[in-house]
Structures are given as structure tokens and as C-alpha cells.
Amino acid sequence: MKAGAQDRAGADPSRPIETPEALADRFSDGRPGVVYIKPRVLFLKTEALYPAPVPLNLHLPPTAIGSISLLEAACMTAVARILRPRRIFEFGTFLGYSTSLFLANSEASCQVVSVDLGDVSADLAGAGDYSDAELRSDDRKNDDHLRLTQARLGPLYLRELGDHDRGRLTLLHQDSRTLDTGALGLDGAVDLVFVDGGHDLETIASDTRKARRMLGGSGAILWHDFNSGIHGEVTRYMASEATQDIVLSIPGTLLAIGLTGDARRDFLAAALPPG
Ligand SMILES: C[S@@+](CC[C@H](N)C(=O)[O-])C[C@H]1O[C@@H](n2cnc3c(N)ncnc32)[C@H](O)[C@@H]1O
Secondary structure, eight states, X not given: OOTTHHHHHTOOTTSOOOOHHHHHHHHOOSOTTOEEOOHHHHHHHHHHHSSSOOOOOOOXXXXXXXXXOHHHHHHHHHHHHHHOOSEEEEEOOTTSHHHHHHHHTSOTTOEEEEEXXXXXXXXXXXXXXXXXXXXXXXXXXXXHHHHHHHHHHOOGGGTTOOHHHHHTEEEEESOGGGOOTTTTTOTTOOSXXXXXXXXXXXXXXXXXXXXXXXXXXXXXXXXEOTTOSSOHHHHHHHHHHHHHSEEEEOTTSSEEEEEEHHHHHHHHHHHSOOO
């Protein structure tokens, strides 16, 4: 399923894998465990990998709380263009904006699977009445508001999909914490995972564990809400992640990239200039 990744990324397999320490020496601003990679570095390598300018296909980002920014959309597209995943898995469909971004900026054969709750319990109805100030300061209320918004509006950015894109998209409706990725045949069968579902520690940890199983030893995880002023538990979780694996934070965004196995070597060779 995953052979040939280095060919797709155009990396030199003989190039040694850089350690987090070596990367930190070259790219970090000194904060322990976090290595920065500028959007421009991602864009530079995307340009170098493709003979023609790389299009960025997207709708204007939704203004709803919980959506990604334009810069984040561009960075996610660059990561997908560099890695050329054959299957992408997303935690947190929400309005379908990031799902549509992956569909519109991946290879025509790439499968996209996204999970969200689909429905929420009646006791979340009050989450529609939270003030803007509450939503911007209380992570639990923010998450409940997102769940309710998703259940009320549905994936409206996926309504206009053409037949081809509809055919390569699978939407799952369930709590990600009870998702059995093995039973769905996803373990070892995914190259890129976007973790952007529930932002509490339990869900982040569970989604990340499942992401790793789906990558099966090689691939990339993109987390949203790293360094978020609201969802502090993501940053706390990521701090422990950074000690285990290479985690690249993209300045100016709430994105962090975790790389593992062949994809780690390929991505670093592709995305970083020679030392
Ligand atoms: C920040 S939004 C996702 C935004 C989307 N990725 C985008 O960029 O367009 C988070 C979503 O995660 C969903 N979510 C929260 N907890 C979840 C869980 N336990 N299982 C599945 N989805 C969950 C919420 O319903 C919400 O739609």
C-alpha cells in the first residue's frame, strides 16, 4: 500500500534522517522540543517539486469559529502536494471546508476519509447561546459550540462536489473515540492524517494514537490548534509529542506537522534546504 513513497516525494533515500536536535539547531527559535518551518520553505519546495506553478483550489475560508485560515489552507495544500498521499484521513469534518480543500488539492486517485459526530445529544442545545467572549476563552464551550454548529449546518462545503470527488470521499458519522480504524481497513493504509476534532486531552490523545496506527510506521500527521489561545490542551499534548518525534510548527498558523518513517525522511529532504 505504501511502497514507493520516496519516489513520489523525489527524495534521496541515502540522505540521513535528521534528528530533532539537528533540526532544532538549524530552525528552532530556542523553545525546547519545537522546530519551526516557515510557510515560505514549504512553498519553495512545492515549487521545486513541480514543473509548473502549483494551483491552490479553495473556497474563501468560512468566517465561522473553528475554521482554518487562508494561510493554513495554503500550507496544508503545500504539505499534501509534497507528500502526494494516496489516502488522507481527517478527524473533524465540521462544515467540510478542510475536507474540500484536501479533495481539491490532491491527486485524482487520492481517497479522503473524514469523521465527525453527525449528531449531538440534546443537552448541547444550550451551546448555541454562548457569547463570543465565552467561545473565545473557554475551550469546552468552544468545542461544544463547534459540535452543535456541525450538527445543525452539516458539511455545506461538500454540497457542490462533482461525481468524481464524491466517489473518492467517505464521510463517517461517529464519535472518533469509538472509531475502529482496524475494522475499517485503515490501519497502515493512510499517508496523511489531519487531527482537528475534539480538542480535549482525551480526544487529542485518542485521535493521535489512531492516526499513528493508520500511518502504519510512515506518514504525516497535521494537528490544528497548536499554540491556540483557546485550546490549550492541544499545545500541552503536543509538548509531550515533540519529545518523541519530529514536530514542525508552522509560524503564523496553528498547524504542527508530525513526521514518521519514510515520510519523515522524504518530507525533510523535500522541505528543508541542505544544511
Ligand atoms: C474545529 S472543527 C473542524 C474544522 C474542519 N477540520 C475545518 O478545518 O474545516 C472540529 C470538529 O470536530 C468535531 N468533533 C468534536 N469531537 C468529536 C469526536 N469525539 N468525534 C468526532 N468528531 C468530533 C466537531 O463536531 C467539529 O465539527
